[in-house]
Amino acid sequence: MAKSILVINGPNLNLLGTREPAIYGYDTLDDLENKVKTVAGSLEVAVQFFQSNHEGAIIDRIHVAQKEKIEAIIINPAALTHTSVGLRDALNGVSIPFIEVHIANVHSREEFRHHSYLSDKAVSVICGMGIFGYEAALMYAAQHIGACRPEQ
Ligand SMILES: O=C(O)[C@@H]1C=C(O)[C@@H](O)[C@H](O)C1
Numbered sequence: 263m264a265k266s267i268l269v270i271n272g273p274n275l276n277l278l279g280t281r282e283p284a285i286y287g288y289d290t291l292d293d294l295e296n297k298v299k300t301v302a303g304s305l306e307v308a309v310q311f312f313q314s315n316h317e318g319a320i321i322d323r324i325h326v327a328q329k330e331k332i333e334a335i336i337i338n339p340a341a342l343t344h345t346s347v348g349l350r351d352a353l354n355g356v357s358i359p360f361i362e363v364h365i366a367n368v369h370s371r372e373e374f375r376h377h378s379y380l381s382d383k384a385v386s387v388i389c390g391m392g393i394f395g396y397e398a399a400l401m402y403a404a405q406h407i408g409a410c411r412p413e414q
Contacts, residue, residue, distance in 0.1 A: 264308040265409040267400065268332045269298060270320060271313040272340030278365075285366050287392050294393045301397045305404040317342055321352040328356040334385075334403040335360040336396060343368070343378045350379045359406060361399040364389035 271291065274281060279290035289297075295311050302309040310332070312323045320342070327335060335358050342349050343364070353360055360383075367390030368375040381387045386402055388395040404410045 264306055265333045265404070265407050266308040266310065266331065267302070267334045267336060267403050267407075268310045268312065268323075268327050268330075269295070269396065269400075270323065270335060270337040270339075271311070272320060272338060272342050273315040273317075275338060275340050276313055276315065287365065289393050294396060297393060298396050298400055301400050305401065305410050307400070307404050307409045309400065317346055317348060321348055324349075324352040324356055324358075327358055332358055333407040333409075334358060336363055336399045336403055337361070337380075338363045338365065338396075339378075339380060343380060344374055346379055350383065353380060354383060359385045359403075361385050361403055362387045362389075363395045363399050365392055365395065366390060 276291055278286055278294060279288055291313060298309060314320050324335070337360055339346065339349055362378065362380050362384040385406055386399070388399050391398060
């Protein structure tokens with residue numbers, strides 16, 4: 263059975279494509295998910311998606327992931343990156359490795375976006391690569407959980 267990876271997108275990422283496209287691009291959330299699905303197919307991993315504008319819903323989804331035997335999480339916490347101890351505690355509370363992804367380079371933006379409550383616990387942090395960051399994260403996550411051999 264294919265190893266399963268969960269992709270979580272946080273608040274306002276449902277607006278991708280129209281929300282500040284100069285920063286976040288013109289691809290929609292559907293476009294992003296379709297690109298990730300294509301990569302997943304080549305890696306023989308099963309990928310699930312979840313997007314919510316609500317911190318508690320994301321926390322609940324992480325709890326359920328543990329029961330579902332999800333083997334890795336790729337998360338763009340969006341604004342919750344910079345605010346949420348609860349999200350940090352949820353990720354620390356399950357034994358699922360996670361990769362933190364940001365579409366924009368948060369370190370070149372407002373000061374308040376330079377801090378993440380999650381990064382020190384992440385396997386990897388990818389930012390500033392646009393939606394390619396999700397594809398890179400999926401490839402790395404698949405390797406990390408042994409779903410594919412490390413690139414030669
Ligand atoms: O670049 C991103 O994907 C992140 C997305 C958001 O919505 C912001 O609140 C973060 O600060 C950055």
